[in-house]
Amino acid sequence: MASxxxxxxxxxxxxxxxxxxxxxxxxxxxxxxxxxxxHKTTVREIAKEFGMSMGALYDYIRTKEDILFLVCDHxxxxxxxxxxxxxxxxxxxxxxxxxxxxxxxxxxxxxxxxTLLLYQETKSLNRKDRNYVLSAEMELTNIFEKxxxxxxxxxxxxxxxxxxxxxxxxxxxxxxxxxxxxxxxxKNFSLNNYIKIQTDLVIDSIS
Amino acid sequence: MASxxxxxxxxxxxxxxxxxxxxxxxxxxxxxxxxxxxHKTTVREIAKEFGMSMGALYDYIRTKEDILFLVCDHxxxxxxxxxxxxxxxxxxxxxxxxxxxxxxxxxxxxxxxxTLLLYQETKSLNRKDRNYVLSAEMELTNIFEKxxxxxxxxxxxxxxxxxxxxxxxxxxxxxxxxxxxxxxxxKNFSLNNYIKIQTDLVIDSIS
Amino acid sequence: MASxxxxxxxxxxxxxxxxxxxxxxxxxxxxxxxxxxxHKTTVREIAKEFGMSMGALYDYIRTKEDILFLVCDHxxxxxxxxxxxxxxxxxxxxxxxxxxxxxxxxxxxxxxxxTLLLYQETKSLNRKDRNYVLSAEMELTNIFEKxxxxxxxxxxxxxxxxxxxxxxxxxxxxxxxxxxxxxxxxKNFSLNNYIKIQTDLVIDSIS
Amino acid sequence: MASxxxxxxxxxxxxxxxxxxxxxxxxxxxxxxxxxxxHKTTVREIAKEFGMSMGALYDYIRTKEDILFLVCDHxxxxxxxxxxxxxxxxxxxxxxxxxxxxxxxxxxxxxxxxTLLLYQETKSLNRKDRNYVLSAEMELTNIFEKxxxxxxxxxxxxxxxxxxxxxxxxxxxxxxxxxxxxxxxxKNFSLNNYIKIQTDLVIDSIS
DNA sequence: TATGAATGAGACTTCATTCAT
DNA sequence: TATGAATGAAGTCTCATTCAT
Numbered sequence: 059m060a061s062x063x064x065x066x067x068x069x070x071x072x073x074x075x076x077x078x079x080x081x082x083x084x085x086x087x088x089x090x091x092x093x094x095x096x097h098k099t100t101v102r103e104i105a106k107e108f109g110m111s112m113g114a115l116y117d118y119i120r121t122k123e124d125i126l127f128l129v130c131d132h133x134x135x136x137x138x139x140x141x142x143x144x145x146x147x148x149x150x151x152x153x154x155x156x157x158x159x160x161x162x163x164x165x166x167x168x169x170x171x172x173t174l175l176l177y178q179e180t181k182s183l184n185r186k187d188r189n190y191v192l193s194a195e196m197e198l199t200n201i202f203e204k205x206x207x208x209x210x211x212x213x214x215x216x217x218x219x220x221x222x223x224x225x226x227x228x229x230x231x232x233x234x235x236x237x238x239x240x241x242x243x244x245k246n247f248s249l250n251n252y253i254k255i256q257t258d259l260v261i262d263s264i265s
Numbered sequence: 266m267a268s269x270x271x272x273x274x275x276x277x278x279x280x281x282x283x284x285x286x287x288x289x290x291x292x293x294x295x296x297x298x299x300x301x302x303x304h305k306t307t308v309r310e311i312a313k314e315f316g317m318s319m320g321a322l323y324d325y326i327r328t329k330e331d332i333l334f335l336v337c338d339h340x341x342x343x344x345x346x347x348x349x350x351x352x353x354x355x356x357x358x359x360x361x362x363x364x365x366x367x368x369x370x371x372x373x374x375x376x377x378x379x380t381l382l383l384y385q386e387t388k389s390l391n392r393k394d395r396n397y398v399l400s401a402e403m404e405l406t407n408i409f410e411k412x413x414x415x416x417x418x419x420x421x422x423x424x425x426x427x428x429x430x431x432x433x434x435x436x437x438x439x440x441x442x443x444x445x446x447x448x449x450x451x452k453n454f455s456l457n458n459y460i461k462i463q464t465d466l467v468i469d470s471i472s
Numbered sequence: 473m474a475s476x477x478x479x480x481x482x483x484x485x486x487x488x489x490x491x492x493x494x495x496x497x498x499x500x501x502x503x504x505x506x507x508x509x510x511h512k513t514t515v516r517e518i519a520k521e522f523g524m525s526m527g528a529l530y531d532y533i534r535t536k537e538d539i540l541f542l543v544c545d546h547x548x549x550x551x552x553x554x555x556x557x558x559x560x561x562x563x564x565x566x567x568x569x570x571x572x573x574x575x576x577x578x579x580x581x582x583x584x585x586x587t588l589l590l591y592q593e594t595k596s597l598n599r600k601d602r603n604y605v606l607s608a609e610m611e612l613t614n615i616f617e618k619x620x621x622x623x624x625x626x627x628x629x630x631x632x633x634x635x636x637x638x639x640x641x642x643x644x645x646x647x648x649x650x651x652x653x654x655x656x657x658x659k660n661f662s663l664n665n666y667i668k669i670q671t672d673l674v675i676d677s678i679s
Numbered sequence: 680m681a682s683x684x685x686x687x688x689x690x691x692x693x694x695x696x697x698x699x700x701x702x703x704x705x706x707x708x709x710x711x712x713x714x715x716x717x718h719k720t721t722v723r724e725i726a727k728e729f730g731m732s733m734g735a736l737y738d739y740i741r742t743k744e745d746i747l748f749l750v751c752d753h754x755x756x757x758x759x760x761x762x763x764x765x766x767x768x769x770x771x772x773x774x775x776x777x778x779x780x781x782x783x784x785x786x787x788x789x790x791x792x793x794t795l796l797l798y799q800e801t802k803s804l805n806r807k808d809r810n811y812v813l814s815a816e817m818e819l820t821n822i823f824e825k826x827x828x829x830x831x832x833x834x835x836x837x838x839x840x841x842x843x844x845x846x847x848x849x850x851x852x853x854x855x856x857x858x859x860x861x862x863x864x865x866k867n868f869s870l871n872n873y874i875k876i877q878t879d880l881v882i883d884s885i886s
Numbered sequence: 887t888a889t890g891a892a893t894g895a896g897a898c899t900t901c902a903t904t905c906a907t
Numbered sequence: 908t909a910t911g912a913a914t915g916a917a918g919t920c921t922c923a924t925t926c927a928t
Contacts, residue, residue, distance in 0.1 A: 070891070095388055097304040101919060111893050116920065177445075181302060181385055192448060199449070223453060224462050227446060231438050238384075239434060241399060242406070246430060255431050263470035277908075308902060318910045320905080329902065484912070509802055511718040515898060525914050530899065591859075592802055595716060606862060613863070637867060638876050641860060645852050652798075653848060655813060656820070660844060669845050677884035691887075722923060732889045734926080743923060 066124050069117040079118050083108050084132045087125050092171040096126050096179045126179060127187045133172040134194040140165050145201060151209040152265075156257055158205060163233050163253045170237040177234060195230075202226035206264065215264045225264055232256050273331045276324040286325050290315055291339045294332050299378040303333050303386045333386060334394040340379040341401040347372050348408060358416040359472075363464055365412060370440050370460045377444040384441060402437075409433035413471065422471045432471055439463050480538050483531040493532050497522050498546045501539050506585040510540050510593045540593060541601045547586040548608040554579050559615060565623040566679075570671055572619060577647050577667045584651040591648060609644075616640035620678065629678045639678055646670050687745050690738040700739050704729050705753045708746050713792040717747050717800045747800060748808040754793040755815040761786050766822060772830040773886075777878055779826060784854050784874045791858040798855060816851075823847035827885065836885045846885055853877050 070076050086107035090099040101122050105115045119125055144161035147154070166173055180191055203226035209215035210222060217225070236243050236252060243252060277283050293314035297306040308329055312322045326332055351368035354361070373380055387398055410433035416422035417429060424432070443450050443459060450459060484490050500521035504513040515536050519529045533539055558575035561568070580587050594605055617640035623629035624636060631639070650657050650666060657666060691697050707728035711720040722743055726736045740746055765782035766775070787794055801812055824847035830836035831843060838846070857864050857873060864873060 071889095072891085075891080097389075100917080102917095112920080113894065113922080114892050117891070120920095122919065178385055178388055182304075196449065220453070220458075221462050221466070223449075224459070225466065227442060227449060228435070228439060228463075228466070231442050231446070232435060235434060235438050239438070242403065242430075242434060246427070251427075252431070255428050256435075259428070259432065259435070259470040263466040279908095282908095307900085312911095319903080320911065321909050323903070324908075485910095486912085489912080511803075514896085516896095526899080527901080527915065528913050531912070534899095536898065592799055595799055596718075610863065634867070634872075635876050635880070637863075638873070639880065641856060641863060642849070642853060642877075642880070645856050645860070646849060649848060649852050653852070656817065656844075656848060660841070665841075666845070669842050670849075673842070673846065673849070673884040677880040693887095696887095721921085726890095733924080734890065735888050737924070738887070 066128070067120055076118060079110075080128055081132075083115065083118060083125065084128050088129050088132075088172060088175070091126070091129060091175050091179065096182050101125075123182070123184060123187070127183055127190075130176055130180065130183065130187075130191045131194075133169065133176050134191060134198075136169060136172070137162075137165050138194065138198060141198065141201060145205075151205060151212055151214050152261065155202070155205045155209065156261070158202060159229055159233075159257050159260065160253050162202075162229070163236060163249070163256070166233045166236055167249050170240065173234055173237040177238060199226050199230050202229050209264075217264045221264070225260065229260060232260075273334065274327055283325060287335055288339075290322070290325060290332065291335050295336050295339070295379065295382070298333070298336060298382050298386065303382075303389050308332075330389065330391060330394070334390055334397075337383055337387065337390065337394075337398050338401075340376065340383050341398060341405075343376060343379070344369075344372050345401065345405060348405065352408060352412075358412060358419055358421050359468065362409070362412050362416065363468070365409060366436055366440075366464050366467065367460050369409075369436070370443060370456070370463070373440045373443055374456050377447065380441055380444040384445060406433050406437050409436050416471075424471045428471075432467065436467060439467075480542065481534055490532060494542055495546075497529070497532060497539065498542050502543050502546075502586060502589070505540070505543060505589050505593065510589075510596050515539075537596070537598060537601070541597055541604075544590055544594065544597065544601075544605050545608075547583065547590050548605060548612075550583060550586070551576075551579050552608065552612060555612065555615060559619075565619060565626055565628050566675065569616070569619045569623065570675070572616060573643055573647075573671050573674065574667050576616075576643070577650060577663070577670070580647045580650055581663050584654065587648055587651040591652060613640050613644050616643050623678075631678045635678070639674065643674060646674075687748065688741055697739060701749055702753075704736070704739060704746065705749050709750050709753070709793065709796070712747070712750060712796050712800065717803050722746075744803065744805060744808070748804055748811075751797055751801065751804065751808075751812045752815075754790065754797050755812060755819075757790060757793070758783075758786050759815065759819055762819065762822060766826075772826060772833055772835050773882065776823070776826045776830065777882070779823060780850055780854075780878050780881065781874050783823075783850070784857060784870065784877070787854045787857055788870050791861065794855055794858040798859060820847050820851050823850050830885075838885045842885070846881065850881060853881075 068076050070079075083104070086109070087099070087104050090103055090107060093099075101115065102112060104125060105112045108115055119128070141158070141162055145154070145158060147157065149157060176191075180188055183191065203222055206215060206217075206222040206225055207219060210217065210219065215222075236249075247255070275283050277286075290311070293316075294306070294311050297310055297314060300306075308322065309319065311332065312319045315322055326335070348365070348369055352361070352365060354364065356364060383398075387395055390398065410429055413422060413424075413429040413432055414426060417424065417426065422429075443456075454462070482490050484493075497518070500523070501513070501518050504517055504521060507513075515529065516526060518539065519526045522529055533542070555572070555576055559568070559572060561571065563571065590605075594602055597605065617636055620629060620631075620636040620639055621633060624631065624633065629636075650663075661669070689697050691700075704725070707730075708720070708725050711724055711728060714720075722736065723733065725746060726733045729736055740749070762779070762783055766779060768775070768778065770778060797812075801809055804812065824843055827836060827838075827843040827846055828840060831838065831840065836843075857870075868876070
């Protein structure tokens with residue numbers, strides 16, 4: 059997996075404790091960020107949800123922005139881990155793509171609040187952290203691109219390589235669309251429905 | 266056009282003056298919002314860019330959020346007006362869809378900073394204003410949906426009506442993708458290139 | 473006099489108001505700094521003594537350190553203005569030096585709390601501001617050095633130029649001593665007494 | 680020697696351990712205080728430099744201020760011990776004064792950072808500790824006063840007793856001047872130079 | 887005796903909004 | 908109608924000190 063070790067400084071020496079507490083912190087923060095957005099959530103609220111004092115919270119991070127980064131990193135890893143696991147299966151390429159799309163959409167659906175958060179607050183990160191998140195996103199996109207490229211080699215898909223890149227990106231945003239256009243997508247379709255329609259459209263457009 | 270008259274209260278009686286000033290205000294604000302985001306832009310900065318005092322600014326709005334709404338409304342109307350104009354031409358349906366997609370993508374490209382802004386800051390609006398913007402967005406989507414639906418009737422497109430809705434939404438987000446995934450889209454493709462690839466994919470998937 | 477215009481940014485546009493308010497601010501701050509020192513005085517306390525809200529206070533300065541600088545600048549100017557005025561009189565050189573020492577010591581005595589403050593808190597300034605204050609101090613020292621140097625030329629004083637520099641500095645610190653060693657100086661001597669003794673010692677050592 | 684036993688409470692029973700550790704503590708703290716000043720140095724930093732945990736540190740002191748007191752006390756004793764040792768020699772009085780001044784200036788020079796610290800941070804001590812340091816300072820001054828007084832009795836020096844007190848204090852501050860006006864003193868003179876000039880001035884003024 | 891995670895009060899600073907002029 | 912000084916609540920972050928282990 060990606061996992062270039064996140065480096066956020068901490069006053070705490072016990073590394074294991076850092077990991078445990080940061081996980082708790084992410085859980086606390088995500089709940090609030092989803093509800094109110096990053097800017098309207100105060101550190102005090104996060105500390106309260108975190109169940110510790112403000113001082114203790116700041117033993118695990120340096121700035122409020124660090125919390126957002128931890129959250130973004132966590133969300134990305136959730137998707138990434140699950141998707142990579144699902145890819146491992148042996149299937150013919152077209153089937154593999156169908157499955158990848160399906161699994162990806164299901165993952166997105168299961169964490170849709172997070173997805174929304176990820177795409178709305180990324181811009182609040184500093185340059186370095188934002189780049190980290192973007193490159194993480196790109197890794198995900200590459201998974202789809204690779205499958206399609208393989209299909210091209212096998213003559214399963216009749217598009218060129220550049221188009222493959224566009225299609226891979228389309229799949230990504232169509233997944234995200236399920237979250238951030240939920241007012242139209244989820245009002246009109248069941249998840250299975252939506253998956254079937256989108257998958258067919260994609261396959262049709264490249265076969 | 267859409268334009269259910271925006272209702273933001275003002276101290277000023279002269280309606281024409283209100284409109285002129287608000288347009289200036291939008292221009293000032295948009296520049297700053299694009300650069301720094303809504304939350305990190307201060308009202309003082311807006312007033313300065315606006316070229317008036319804080320007091321004067323507050324004669325035209327009630328809260329900072331009102332400014333965001335004016336901006337969002339303005340952006341949406343820009344897109345909407347231009348797109349509706351482009352639709353008016355008499356062509357066969359497939360050509361009409363191609364043209365609509367092309368024009369839409371070109372509009373998006375010409376105001377890509379605004380697009381980004383629209384999709385990142387909408388959540389900072391209050392419920393009422395957010396719904397207004399969302400419904401405006403839906404109107405736009407409907408333009409594409411209608412063309413496709415007509416194509417279905419004419420047997421030009423061989424998909425069903427429900428799929429038409431998905432395709433229309435896909436077109437919308439693929440246009441937006443040009444802005445908010447610019448780091449990959451615009452790095453790899455020219456606008457014309459991108460338009461051609463996406464249009465072909467769409468047409469292929471529904472023909 | 474010195475008065476290289478102090479440049480501290482302000483939100484306020486009316487320059488005269490800035491000057492008036494900053495003078496009030498200095499008066500408020502000095503009282504507290506003298507009593508509790510710079511670090512132990514809170515901005516809130518200063519605002520209260522200042523008689524305005526914290527927000528208003530921060531319209532006239534940028535950081536707490538700016539307040540310290542304004543105070544230091546004000547103290548220095550008080551001494552400098554008064555001393556330069558006293559030098560203007562026409563007298564023979566030895567008498568001129570006696571008078572300058574006397575006036576300087578009297579000034580120091582009249583603002584001894586400030587003197588103490590100046591020499592204890594200067595280090596809390598940033599590099600630029602500290603240098604400004606130090607060079608202001610040096611200007612003062614130069615006044616004495618010049619008188620002595622003139623006496624040397626006139627053969628009134630029989631020391632060399634390098635020693636003159638030391639003597640000028642000695643006069644400076646002996647004046648300051650009246651403040652920061654007050655527990656011994658002021659316990660044992662009246663101001664007039666102290667002035668006479670120190671002046672005689674200086675004159676004796678260079679005549 | 681002076682050394683009215685310093686009384687700072689400790690959790691530790693083993694007195695010898697206390698002394699050893701406190702000496703280490705002083706060494707750690709002095710380095711930081713000199714660099715950043717008392718207020719800007721955190722207890723955490725001291726503990727780190729000290730090489731122990733925060734808890735351990737607090738076994739040897741009660742408050743942060745205690746550390747400052749230990750440091751001040753240590754500095755004073757360094758000067759005091761060395762100076763008293765140098766006085767013991769048998770010489771005629773004038774020579775004895777010359778030697779005492781020389782030795783004092785040399786000591787000051789060797790610990791000039793400490794000197795600076797002592798005179799800038801003393802005010803941060805509580806009343807009791809501050810008085811202790813001041814009286815320690817006075818003991819030092821007395822050394823000079825006694826030599827001069829003896830010279831008066833022997834008719835070597837032709838000033839009165841009250842003036843002797845002033846001269847003794849002048850010597851003290853002229854030594855300190857070498858540190859806290861170093862930007863002018865040490866830029867223009869070598870230590871030997873400075874000592875010679877100041878000593879001659881003093882001797883001339885009282886002979 | 888030693889560790890270091892945790893506390894919590896309080897510090898500095900910002901900024902949307904108001905209102906006397 | 909316009910100005911801009913003033914408000915004051917709230918935000919982020921720090922740090923001396925404690926205490927369970």
